[in-house]
Structure formats: C-alpha cells, structure tokens
Amino acid sequence: MEKHIISNNIFRAICQILILFCPMSELQAQNIIPKPNNIVMGSGQFELNSQTKLYTNLKGQEKLLMDKYLQTLPFHFTTGKAKDKANVIKLLIEPLQTQNQEAYQLSVTPEEVIIKGNAGAGLFYGLQTMTQLGVSHTPSTMNIPCAIVNDEPRFVHRGYMLDVSRHFFDKNFIIKMLDILSFYKINTFHWHLVDTGGWRIQIDKYPKLTELAAYRSFSDLNDWWTDHNRFCKKDSIGAYGGFYTKQDIKEIVAYATAHHINIIPEIDMPGHSRDVLWAYPELACQDKNANNSNELCIGNEKTFRFCEDVLIEIMELFPSKYIHIGGDEANRNIWKDCSLCKKRMEEEHITKVADLQSYFTNRMEKFLAKHGRTMIGWDEILDGDISQNAVVMSWREEVDGGGEALRKGHRVIMSPTSHCYLDYYQDCPYFEPQGLLGYIPLKKVYNFEPMPTGNFDQSLVLGIQGNLWTEHVPTINNAEYKTFPRMQAIAEIGWTQPELKDYDNFRTRALSAMDYLKEKKNLHPFNLRTEIGPRMESLQPCTNLAKGKKVNYLAPYDPSFAGSKEATLTDGWLGDWNGNGDRWQGFVGNMDVVIDMETPTEIQAIGSSFLFVPTGGQYLPDSIEISISNDGKTYKTLKKISVTSDYSILFHIYTFAWAGQEKARYIRYHATKPITWGDILCDEIIIK
Known part of the structure; x- marks a missing residue:
C-alpha cells in the first residue's frame, strides 16, 4: 500500500513536469474559445465516466446555482470527498493571485481535475474550459487532456443583445442561446423586449400591451408597413407575434443565473413606442397616434406614471442592477407642436425641444436609482446633461466611439455598428440572407479593439457587446446563422488579452466550434469554410x-x-x-x-x-x-x-x-x- 502511494505521487510529479514544459503551440488543437490567457498542455488524459466523483466546497446560494447547472449536463457524478485522489473532479473556492471573481485555475492530471476560483463564477468558467478541452466518445463520457490553465477575463461586460420585438423567439430558443453563450463565457444577455414591432412581456397593470400590441397583421415588416403597421389580437387571422408570461421570464432568469449570465431587460422609451401608443393612445402627443408617431408625450404626466409602473414590474422580474431604457432615435420634432410638451418646457425652463428628452431621461434615471438600479441607455442619452451614474452603450461612430461618454466620466459598453452589429452581412451579400446596411465579416469583428485611445480612466470601459437586431431575421435558423461564429469573436475580444489574439489561430478554432455547434447542439451557424470574403x-x-x-x-x-x-x-x-x-x-x-x-x-x-x-x-x-x-x-x-x-x-x-x-x-x-x-x-x- 505504501509503495502504491509513493508511485502515484511520483507519477503526479512527472505529469506536472511534463505540463510545465509542453509548448504553447498545442493550444491550436484544443479548440478553446475564448483563448485562455495562460495554458500549458501536458501528456496523458483524465477519463471522465459514470464512476467519476465530484467534490466542491461551495456553500449557500453559489452551491445551489452550481447544482442547478450540473443538472443540465449529460454527466452524472457520484458525491466525492475532499480526500479523494482518483477519478475525481474538485471545484474549490480558494484565493487566487487575482481578485477577479470570474478568474479560475484549472489543473488536469490523469487522476483528478481541480478547478479553483475566487467565486462560483470562476468555477463555472473553469468547467467550460474543461469541457472544451475534452473529447466526448459518448454523451456521458469524456477524455480530458492534461493541462494547467490560469485565466481571467479582460472586461467585466461580455454581452449579446437579441431583439425579440421585430421577430419573436420563444422561451426554448432563449434558453438554448443562453446555454451556448455561457459556454463561450458571455456573461450578459441584453434582452430588447419591446419596440415598434411588438410588445413582448406581460405587464399586469397594463394588460392591453400584450392583448393589443403583441401580435401584428404580418410577420414580414415590409408587408406590415404596407398594411399601416396594424397590430391585432392573438386570435386574428394571420396574427404573428407572441409574448413572454411572467412565469416564462422567471424560468429564463433562473436558467441564466445558473449559467452566470446577467439578463439586462430593455424597455425602449420615449421613442420606438408605436406598440405602446397602439394599446394606450392617450400617451401620444396632441394630434398624434400610433400611425404617425413613435414617441411618448413628455408633456403628459400619465407618460411618466406608465413608464414607472412598467419599470416597477420589470424590476420585480429581473434582479439585474442594470435596466436599459433605450433612448435612441426619438423623433424630437413630434414634441414641438404639442401643447402639453410646450407647457412642460415652460414649467421646467427648457429652451430647446430636443432637451425634453434629457428631462425625460433624467427622471427615469432618478427613479431607477431610487430603487437601487442603474440606468443604461444608447448613446443618444448624451444629448444633454445626464447623471454620471448612467451607463452609455456606444453604437454610433459619429459619437467618437464612446469618447464623448468617457470624457464626461460615464461608464461605457462598446457596441459600434462598424464591428458589433450581427444583422449586417457577414459575407458577399449576393449569396447571404437579407441583412442590414453593410458588411461585417468575422475578421473585422475579431480585429475590433474596444479600448479607445486617449487620456481617460480605462476602468470606465466595461466591455463589449454584439447586437442582433431582427428586422431581417425572421427565423431561428437565421438568428443562429447571423450570430455564430461572430459572437465567438466578441467573446474572445471581451475575455482574452489583446497581445494573445491572432486571427488565423482564432479562425482555426472557430471552424472546429462551428462543427461542434452543428453536430452537438443542432445549431445552424454560418459556414465559415465556404466564406467568399471581400469584394x-x-x-x-x-x-x-x-x-x-x-x-x-x-x-x-x-x-x-x-x-x-x-x-x-x-x-x-x-x-x-x-x-x-x-x-x-x-x-x-x-x-x-x-x-x-x-x-x-x-x-x-x-x-x-x-x-x-x-x-x-x-x-x-x-x-x-x-x-x-x-x-x-x-x-x-x-x-x-x-x-x-x-x-x-x-x-x-x-x-x-x-x-x-x-x-x-x-x-x-x-x-x-x-x-x-x-x-x-x-x-x-x-x-x-
């Protein structure tokens, strides 16, 4: 027995030596996205099977979340102990050299897998790396090559936005996407729940939002525009649309939480509100309605009561500290001839019609802050004085790529149309599904650097986000096609240090990732192997x-x-x-x-x-x-x-x-x- 223990110790020591001297080039064969900041491959492998034990020192809520996540995996572990030395996976909360709560250390030897982290999020991401390293022979077995990984993300916000207003995607698809996004260490799902195309969430105090504005007369937006943007009831002939019940939202939020994804809900206001005006026409400006306006009346106090009531129900459903109010593309000319808006300007000493939006935004920011939440808005919220607490989502290049927000001391999420809009064509448009505006291939996304140049506090740049607007994304297959592999590029930008990035290496890993998504996850990503490329x-x-x-x-x-x-x-x-x-x-x-x-x-x-x-x-x-x-x-x-x-x-x-x-x-x-x-x-x- 003593000889056996000694020989095992010697074997482990030899494995550690082999790992330390294994060349980095072997990473290319491992298909990990995003690329870890430090990885050394070893020889040998750990065989995960039906007898593999799992031990963790997680406690409380973090243990409950990990248990929920483990239940979603095809592997079934037996309960392990701290002293186990063979065929065991250990998830350990231990202080790392970094204080980053998403950092992890992964060590794989033939006998055991040890993942250490400062918090449950780090252990979760270590499991994702372990799974990407592994090779599955059956759904419940996996061979994991020996390696040591020390890793942590570059940015705190690594996000994906999905617009479900223009085209609706059901609960099962949302959960499927959350699963894939978390696999690539995306930690934020920005959910664009309402817009001109339809209201998609149950609000008890305003039932007409889903009764009258969750379904429309045509699926295709061009056909709908020809039909004068008419909404209809669910049982109308040809009705298209849908909405999420509060129970749906609770299930999705719970699933996201177990996968360490924060869901940021967006309720667009005061523009992009045709759906609201259809259901509640009294919130339109004087002589305006859903047929000729997209904007809420800022002079009407009922508008603020409505917005606050809706946000209260939103905050009850979403634990996120961030709430997104949109704030983009409002037609401010709508307000100039409205008697109520004129009166508001007079009472508040507002000299420019455009500044009515700043008044609105500031009221919403204060309301959210009173409830312990932080407001996010598209970069139009910069058009006027706004609290420095507000977070700016930078999407317009003409706003200096977030530079204006940074100079004013705002925290910024970089999401420019030039690199992060996934509804744009990703290959030669003559052979692609319909897209919007332009051409953003995988290489262009990958080469984006979210940290602007200039003299500012770099900690203000929270991170990066890819956005999928769905005006021209009518199906699940199309959504998957436009999202992947470009979202993997966003994931690597958000996680990996820029000096470690290399497009050719990433493309090789992305090709394997696309095979995995098609074969293992039944997704329909873009076929990177047949990419035509630039004009x-x-x-x-x-x-x-x-x-x-x-x-x-x-x-x-x-x-x-x-x-x-x-x-x-x-x-x-x-x-x-x-x-x-x-x-x-x-x-x-x-x-x-x-x-x-x-x-x-x-x-x-x-x-x-x-x-x-x-x-x-x-x-x-x-x-x-x-x-x-x-x-x-x-x-x-x-x-x-x-x-x-x-x-x-x-x-x-x-x-x-x-x-x-x-x-x-x-x-x-x-x-x-x-x-x-x-x-x-x-x-x-x-x-x-």
Whole structure:
C-alpha cells in the first residue's frame, strides 16, 4: 500500500513536469474559445465516466446555482470527498493571485481535475474550459487532456443583445442561446423586449400591451408597413407575434443565473413606442397616434406614471442592477407642436425641444436609482446633461466611439455598428440572407479593439457587446446563422488579452466550434469554410487618372457617411460590400462634385459606382448628369442618365458611366434623388 502511494505521487510529479514544459503551440488543437490567457498542455488524459466523483466546497446560494447547472449536463457524478485522489473532479473556492471573481485555475492530471476560483463564477468558467478541452466518445463520457490553465477575463461586460420585438423567439430558443453563450463565457444577455414591432412581456397593470400590441397583421415588416403597421389580437387571422408570461421570464432568469449570465431587460422609451401608443393612445402627443408617431408625450404626466409602473414590474422580474431604457432615435420634432410638451418646457425652463428628452431621461434615471438600479441607455442619452451614474452603450461612430461618454466620466459598453452589429452581412451579400446596411465579416469583428485611445480612466470601459437586431431575421435558423461564429469573436475580444489574439489561430478554432455547434447542439451557424470574403475589386488600387486630384463639393457629403472625407472619391480605391468605413461616401439626395484634373486632359471614360441597399436607406440616384469644362464655369453635358430602382433587389453595386473622346480640365458628376432620409453612396469617380 505504501509503495502504491509513493508511485502515484511520483507519477503526479512527472505529469506536472511534463505540463510545465509542453509548448504553447498545442493550444491550436484544443479548440478553446475564448483563448485562455495562460495554458500549458501536458501528456496523458483524465477519463471522465459514470464512476467519476465530484467534490466542491461551495456553500449557500453559489452551491445551489452550481447544482442547478450540473443538472443540465449529460454527466452524472457520484458525491466525492475532499480526500479523494482518483477519478475525481474538485471545484474549490480558494484565493487566487487575482481578485477577479470570474478568474479560475484549472489543473488536469490523469487522476483528478481541480478547478479553483475566487467565486462560483470562476468555477463555472473553469468547467467550460474543461469541457472544451475534452473529447466526448459518448454523451456521458469524456477524455480530458492534461493541462494547467490560469485565466481571467479582460472586461467585466461580455454581452449579446437579441431583439425579440421585430421577430419573436420563444422561451426554448432563449434558453438554448443562453446555454451556448455561457459556454463561450458571455456573461450578459441584453434582452430588447419591446419596440415598434411588438410588445413582448406581460405587464399586469397594463394588460392591453400584450392583448393589443403583441401580435401584428404580418410577420414580414415590409408587408406590415404596407398594411399601416396594424397590430391585432392573438386570435386574428394571420396574427404573428407572441409574448413572454411572467412565469416564462422567471424560468429564463433562473436558467441564466445558473449559467452566470446577467439578463439586462430593455424597455425602449420615449421613442420606438408605436406598440405602446397602439394599446394606450392617450400617451401620444396632441394630434398624434400610433400611425404617425413613435414617441411618448413628455408633456403628459400619465407618460411618466406608465413608464414607472412598467419599470416597477420589470424590476420585480429581473434582479439585474442594470435596466436599459433605450433612448435612441426619438423623433424630437413630434414634441414641438404639442401643447402639453410646450407647457412642460415652460414649467421646467427648457429652451430647446430636443432637451425634453434629457428631462425625460433624467427622471427615469432618478427613479431607477431610487430603487437601487442603474440606468443604461444608447448613446443618444448624451444629448444633454445626464447623471454620471448612467451607463452609455456606444453604437454610433459619429459619437467618437464612446469618447464623448468617457470624457464626461460615464461608464461605457462598446457596441459600434462598424464591428458589433450581427444583422449586417457577414459575407458577399449576393449569396447571404437579407441583412442590414453593410458588411461585417468575422475578421473585422475579431480585429475590433474596444479600448479607445486617449487620456481617460480605462476602468470606465466595461466591455463589449454584439447586437442582433431582427428586422431581417425572421427565423431561428437565421438568428443562429447571423450570430455564430461572430459572437465567438466578441467573446474572445471581451475575455482574452489583446497581445494573445491572432486571427488565423482564432479562425482555426472557430471552424472546429462551428462543427461542434452543428453536430452537438443542432445549431445552424454560418459556414465559415465556404466564406467568399471581400469584394475583389476593393483589394487593390484601381486605374484612375483622377487619383489624388482635388474634389470640389458643390453640395456637402453626409457626415454620417464621410468615407475618408475629401479624399474619398479620388483615392484610387473602390468600396467593399460595406457602406460604412472609409471607402464609400454618402450624399442626402444631392451628389454634386467637380474634379480638377489640374491641366486639360485626354479623357475616354468617366464613371462611378453606387451602393444599393434599400432596406438600409442606401439608394440609387434617380438622375445622373456627367459634364466637362475647361474654365470651371461653362460646362458641356456628356451624358444624362435616368435610373429606375428595382426595390425587390436587396443588394447590388451599380456603375453608371460615359465613354467617348474628350479633353477637359474639370469633370462634374451630378447625381440626385429626392429623399428626406437615407443616402446615395459613391465610392470613386474613375476617369480613364
């Protein structure tokens, strides 16, 4: 017996030595996402089977949560003891060198798996790494290679937002997603529960919200828009929609809690409220209703009573310290002619109509704070004075990538449209399901750095979040397709230190992860193996006599689509599939530019490309005129083009050009479309 104990001790020591000298390159074969901050692979493996024991020193609520989580696994453990030395997994609360509550240390030898953490969250994440390391031969057995892992997250907020208003996803799908998200150490589920597309949560005090505004006449939003955005009752013919009962919410919150995911509910206000106005029209401004307004009346005290009543029931259901009120994209012009809003402005000494929203936001912030909660809002809440306690979710690049919020001392969650909007196309749009606006491939997501440059307190950057808006995501399969693998990239950005990141290595691991999701979890992720990639024409400079020449703007470009500003149209580069970024330049209905060739130049062709994504407000011009001049005053028209747009086409890049033989110094390209919203987007004026 004594010899056996000695030999086991020697064997364990040898394993530890082998682990310490195993090269890091072996990580590539282990498929762990997010990449651990420190891992050393060893030789040998631990065999998890039906006789494997589990011991933990967890107590109280954390033990209850762990027990609930373990019940969801296919493995069935027998109860172990602290002194067990063989075929045992130990989950131990022990102080680590870091104080991070999500940190863990994982040690795997042939005899035992030991996971240590400062808190239950760390033990949970250690289990996720252990599971990703392992190879399952049957649902209830697994071989786990020997390794030592020391790991902790970079950011405290690693989030995923799902919009269930535009298209509804049932309780089972939400639970399925929570399971997958937690597997990749995502710790926040931002639940966009209400919006213009439908109200999705039971509110006892306002039953009409679900009786009258949880179902609509069409599933497809374009068809619904044609039908004047009519809501209907559940039993109406063709009714589409649904909502979560309070019991549903309680079950989902309990499941999320056991998986160490915090659910942040979003109740959008004061804009995006057509659903509310349909159910309770008295909350609209004077002479407004659900057909011509999306905004609550800020002059009406009933609005505040409604919002506070709803938030009280929301806080009863969700333990999250954060409550999201939206606050984005309100049409502030709605309030300017309302007598109640005018009266509110007079009473509160508000001089600008737009500042009514700041008044509203501040009241909501104070109300939530009184109840021990912290308000989150989209970055529009910065338009005015707001409590520094409010957290800003930064989504608009024109708001300096969160810089304004950081300069004002707000905590910020980085979620820019340029990198984190999962409803955008992730591959060549000609072969993709319908998307919104632009092109955000996996590599672009992965290369995002959420920590802005500048002099500010870096602890204010709470983390990163991927958002799935569902205007064009009608099915579960489509939601899974758009979410993965880009959410794995978000997970790695949020967890792994930037110096350890490498896209090629990540892509290899993502390929294995997609196989796992398809084969083991019955998900429908994007097929990364058949990725087409960027627009070929955008990968190398184009031949252009106008390259580097000055562009005079007779009409301004849209600052929201500035491209590379004055250099955009003659920098020698064509645009990619994405209208955002530095390649495409937008004009709100009137593109009128003159290129100065500096000297009279022989010209054989003048042309330009336009990006057409009508669902994203990126339109073709209706008319184009190409003309030339030698003095910059008198112009000769070379060609007029009338354009008819086919709105059944969801994405296309069109080129409009003149060809001939001329000599001129100045080239004018004038393209127009009478619009009040959206842009015509051009990438380059090509002269040959």
